[in-house]
Amino acid sequence: MxxxxxxxxxxxxxxxxxxxxxxxxxxxxxxxxxxxxxxxxxxxxxxxxxxxxxxxxxxxxxxxxxxxxxxxTVTETFFFRGADQLAAFTESALPDRLAAVGEGGIVRVLSAGCASGDEPYSLAIAVREALPYAADRVAITAFDLNQTMLEKAARGRYSSWSLRDAAANLQARWFTPEGSAFALDDAIHRAVAFHQRNLAQDDPDFWRPGQFDIVFCRNVLMYFTASQAQAAVARIARALAPGGYLFLGHAETLRGLSNDFHLCHTHDTFYYQRKEGVSATREAASQRVELWQPAAAINDTSWVDIIQRSADRIHELVPAPAPATATSVSAATRHAPDLNRVLEHLHRDQFDQALEQLDTLPAAQARDPDVLLLKAVSLSHSAALDKAEAVCREVLECDELNAGAHYVLALCREGAGDAQGAFEHDQVAVYLDPAFAMPRLHLGLLARRRGDPETAQRELQQAIALLQREDPARLLLFGGGFQREALIALCRAECAASAEHSSRRSIRC
Ligand SMILES: C[S@@+](CC[C@H](N)C(=O)[O-])C[C@H]1O[C@@H](n2cnc3c(N)ncnc32)[C@H](O)[C@@H]1O
Structure with a gap:
């Protein structure tokens, strides 16, 4: 052997x-x-x-x-997975694309990484349930690399485990019991064209510009390397018609992978819409270096180290100055951002000084999303909430998937008395970056204020877990001047108060 x-x-x-x-x-x-x-x-x-x-x-x-x-490969899948996304598909994305292709036009849907076919067959059933008149105008293509899964899809026989999320009426309408298995209805079987294909390899013929209207690529990219995920998303972006939709799995986001999509949030779920008239570039996203990329070690050494590391990260993203004349070099040096000092001011709660320092930046650098975020945070702490909100929106104009900007917007919205707006921006921040502790903490506080102690406890406990691993640079930027331990203590105190509120309420009942 x-x-x-x-x-x-x-x-x-x-x-x-x-x-x-x-x-x-x-x-x-x-x-x-x-x-x-x-x-x-x-x-x-x-x-x-x-x-x-x-x-x-x-x-x-x-x-x-x-x-x-x-x-x-991991091939776990089942029918009607992600009911909220299926509802967004039939009630938002599909009607929109049917209108876009016009009367008689065909809407082309792709299931990329379809495993044993449960996903594309669910889409075919959902179309017939919600928009039966449009069934002939929806063409569904599906592919997977795993031939064994495709053979299972071709057989169209499924176990009750595959149908665990299927409502009884749907199961009765679209499946026939066959011994211990369930046979898929013929019309659904015929409605999907399966191929064996590798998402990690380009094929310009298949990924032709504008080839698809809606792509489902759920629970596939989460197993990819970052660079392969980025390349796959660029391929999908290229093949999606402008205004077309992309659905990812619940635990997946495009943050850091692509700038070619708008984020959509309906039916309690997130998905993406291809921007109009942009070229799908993988470089655009890969060039972004975020201030709070996970540090190798998160032991809070000294805040001086943290500030230095944060400043280094910002320096990495600020473009090197173009070769210039002696005068402009000296001018650039004179105006060069002392980002260490900006961060140091933030750490010391000297927000006006941080803003003054940021105002000395050359225009090109001042527009960098991460530098704008520093400005938005400083403004929000100086109670200049309108200005902070305007700066966040500027960040989102060039980096729509910036979780930090959504979090600062949540603080601004709360300050403006708009609790629902605050809640929504925190939710977006949590979706875009599930490891980001501060929006969880904020969601907990918002829930406590609206008298929902159970949600408050759940969010605050998650915040505690995340805070223990949170990157020090991100804590410095978004922690409102508090150290990790102080934020954890705050969460624990709020959690205990929520638990007490909850038990008082149940005694009264
Ligand atoms: C976890 S399943 C997801 C199935 C379905 N999309 C869902 O969400 O229920 C992931 C599927 O992606 C497929 N896959 C993984 N790498 C792939 C690749 N490079 N090209 C095509 N399919 C791939 C696997 O074979 C597997 O069937």
Whole structure:
């Protein structure tokens, strides 16, 4: 029996899996990856190096990639997954696209990473349930890399587990019991065209500009490396008609991946609409360096270190000055932003001084979204809420998926007496960046104020968990001058008060 491959071979295999299939294999799965490599080499015969060379070759046989996909992909899926998104599809996105393509036009829907077909078949059923008159005008295409899943889709036989979220009336209408399985209705079976395809590889013929009106790519990109996810989204953006829609899984966002979409929030769910007239660039998003990218270590050393690191991050995103004459170089030096000082002022609650410092920036740098965010935070602490809100909206104009701007907007809206607006912006911030602690904390406080102690406790407990891991630079920027421990203590106190409120209420009942 062949021994396990060595660590260099596993590292090369891991890089090839990312390159060929898009999949990110994290450190904790390297042991099972080594086992997959061992078994693939055993099946193919020959040496490990020969197998890896074949994978690295552009002419690598599709069967090799399919065999790998069968071993490494997560294929969990079920019918009517994400009812809120299906409602947004039939009640918002689809009617909008039907209107856009005009009378008699066809709306083309794609399910990318469709697994065993549950998702595209659910879309076909949802169309017939909600808009039966339009069923002939909706063409559904689906693809997956995993051939075993596609064969299951082609059989159209499902277990009761696959139908666990199907309402009884839908199950009765669209499935027929067959022993212990359920057979899909023929009309639905015929309504979806399946293909075997790799989302991690480009195919200009398939991803033609404007080819699709609505794309579902749910619970696929979360398994991809960042660069492969970015490339896949760029492909999808290219193939979506302007104004077309993209649905991702609940735990996935486009933040940091693409600037080609507007964020939509209806039916209690988030999805995206392709902007009109933009070119899908992967570079635009990849160039963004966020102030609060997770730090390697989050032990709060000293605030001086934190400020230095934050300033370094901002310096990274500020473009290098163009070659210039002696006069302008000296002018640039004189006006160069001392961002350390801005952050230091923030840390000391010296918001007016922070604003003065920011006002010395050359116009091009002053418009950078992260520098604008520093300004918005300083303004919000100086009680200049209208101005802070205007600056946040400026940030969102060029970076619509900026979670920080939505959070500061939530504070501004609350200050303006608009609790619902505050709630919505916090929700968007949480969706865009689930690791962001401050909007959770704020949602907890808002819930407590509106007399909803159960929600308050839930949000505050999540805030406590997130605060323990929150990046120090982000705490410095958004923590309102409080240290991590003080914010956690605040959450605990509010949580305890909410629990007391809740128990008093239940005693009264
Ligand atoms: C977790 S399932 C999601 C299924 C469905 N979209 C849903 O949300 O219920 C992920 C699917 O993505 C497929 N997949 C993973 N990498 C892929 C790739 N590079 N190209 C095409 N499909 C891929 C897997 O084979 C798997 O069937």
């Amino acid at each position: 062949m021994t396990l491959p060595d660590s260099h071979e596993v590292a090369r295999f891991r890089a090839l899996v990312a390159d060929r299939l898009g999949l990110h294999i994290d450190e904790s799965r390297l042991g099972s990856l080594a086992e997959v490599l061992r078994s693939r080499v055993a099946v193919n015969g020959g040496a490990c190096a020969a197998y890896l060379n074949r994978l690295a070759d552009d002419r690598c046989p599709t069967e090799d990639l399919q065999a790998l996909a069968r071993e490494l």
